[in-house]
Amino acid sequence: xxxxxxxxxxxxxxxxxxxxxxxxxxxxxxxxxxxxxxxxxxxxxxxxxxxxxxxxxxxxxxxxxxxxxxxxxxxxxxxxxxxxxxxxxxxxxxxxxxxxxxxxxxxxxxxxxxxxxxxxxxxxxxxxxxxxxxxxxxxxxxxxxxxxxxxxxxxxxxxxxxxxxxxxxxxxxxxxxxxxxxxxxxxxxxxxxxxxxxxxxxxxxxxxxxxxxxxxxxxxxxxxxxxxxxxxxxxxxxxxxxxxxxxxxxxxxxxxxxxxxxxxxxxxxxxxxxxxxxxxxxxxxxxxxxxxxxxxxxxxxxxxxxxxxxxxxxxxxxxxxxxxxxxxxxxxxxxxxxxxxxxxxxx
Numbered sequence: 001x002x003x004x005x006x007x008x009x010x011x012x013x014x015x016x017x018x019x020x021x022x023x024x025x026x027x028x029x030x031x032x033x034x035x036x037x038x039x040x041x042x043x044x045x046x047x048x049x050x051x052x053x054x055x056x057x058x059x060x061x062x063x064x065x066x067x068x069x070x071x072x073x074x075x076x077x078x079x080x081x082x083x084x085x086x087x088x089x090x091x092x093x094x095x096x097x098x099x100x101x102x103x104x105x106x107x108x109x110x111x112x113x114x115x116x117x118x119x120x121x122x123x124x125x126x127x128x129x130x131x132x133x134x135x136x137x138x139x140x141x142x143x144x145x146x147x148x149x150x151x152x153x154x155x156x157x158x159x160x161x162x163x164x165x166x167x168x169x170x171x172x173x174x175x176x177x178x179x180x181x182x183x184x185x186x187x188x189x190x191x192x193x194x195x196x197x198x199x200x201x202x203x204x205x206x207x208x209x210x211x212x213x214x215x216x217x218x219x220x221x222x223x224x225x226x227x228x229x230x231x232x233x234x235x236x237x238x239x240x241x242x243x244x245x246x247x248x249x250x251x252x253x254x255x256x257x258x259x260x261x262x263x264x265x266x267x268x269x270x271x272x273x274x275x276x277x278x279x280x281x282x283x284x285x286x287x288x289x290x291x292x293x294x295x296x297x298x299x300x301x302x303x304x305x306x307x308x309x310x311x312x313x314x315x316x317x318x319x320x321x322x323x324x325x326x327x328x329x330x331x332x333x334x335x336x337x338x339x340x341x342x343x344x345x346x347x
Contacts, residue, residue: 027064028103031152032057037139039115039123039132043181044273047129047266054121056140058112059089060151061103067151067158074162074186074347075108075144079137081169081194082232084117085255088168090327092251098326098335105339107347108160112140114171116220116228117257125217125227125258129266134177137165141184162186164347166338169194169323170263176306177270180277187345189286189338192293192323193303195271206231213261220258228258242292242322243329252327278306285313286341288334290321314341 035056041049066072078088078099089111090096099109113120115128115136143149144160151157164187167175172190179188212218212229219226234256238249285307289300300315307313316337318330325334 028061028100029064029067030059030061030100030103031067032150033060033110033112033152033157034058034150035112035140035143036149037115037136039128039136041129041131041135043131043134043138043177044277045129045131045134045177045181045266045270047131047262047269048127049129049132049135050124050127052123054115054123056112056115056121056136057119058110059099060108060110060157061099062108063103063106066108070158072108072158073160074164075110075158075160076102076164076166076187076189076342076347077137077140077144078109078111079165079167079171079175080111080114080117081167081171081192082259083237083256084113085252085257086111086113086118087252087324087326090248090252092255093245093248096248096327096331098331101331101335102339105335107339107342110140110144114174116260122220122224124225125229125260126213126262127227128260129262130174130177130270131266133174134181134270137174137178138182138184141165141178141182162346164189164342164345166191168192168326170259173267173270173274176274176278176281179281179283180274183280183282185283187284187286187342187347188281189288189341190303191288191325191334192290193287193299195299195303208233209261210264213264217261218258227261229261230258231263239294240323241328242290243320244322244324244327245329248327252324274306279309281307282309282311284345285310286338287313287315288325288337289315289317290323290325290328290330291317291319292321293323312345 147159166189209231217227
């Protein structure tokens, strides 16, 4: 029965995307949210952070009326990967706003721009690292549970009893590090994990990234804090897509940002912490890959073995899909996979 339901959900999603069936008219509620966090690092992976206070900004979506009624008891927090580009809340081309579409499917979703990215406060890119991003995520999870965050025009927001954490690409390492360091989430989803990626076009950019960062890096805006650079040149982002609308790729490329220079100095200890502590994760885990992403042979199976402590680990490899799963023509399949998995675990 479960397999039949999955096939039905995916089939309907594709028919809607193709215009064969009309999209559901369910109204959704969308509000801006802000979280005040300290750029500290109490995670299992030590690395430098400045300890100062900053504001993270993002968006919460839900079926209309659910947030105001107080009936929402669970939410999924989304973390982006390299370059941000609002990948989970993508509005550059219609029908690719993942968290908006998930609200249509009945889910409450929160997307935040990580510190230094998007609408969030700027910071020196040598003073933010995987460990501090995991700490910041932990602080956001705590605020989501308590309701102590700004919600639209209100100074408090809905409080959620259960919180799932979903992340894409390099954000997956942040999410995994958060999970092994704080044990405060109820489910973990990692889409297109980048730990085992083998992308020659990305490696070509690492040398210039290292040189630029050794010189102090760039600022994201004139006069802003430095310490940022491109490990993947915007001209190369098309390689992250296998099956995508060219307009989506162009919009993604235009919004693609520099990454923090401390990537290189904090990734080793972060990976080590995840490998050693991965078995301490006991919550349900979903790992999602695209079959045309470029990773080392056996990477999905190795990634799955990290979570031996969980009795509920699912691995999905989506057909005709590359790295940026939420922004390709197969996005409805990806959303249906996530929706069914979340619903089956009370989200």
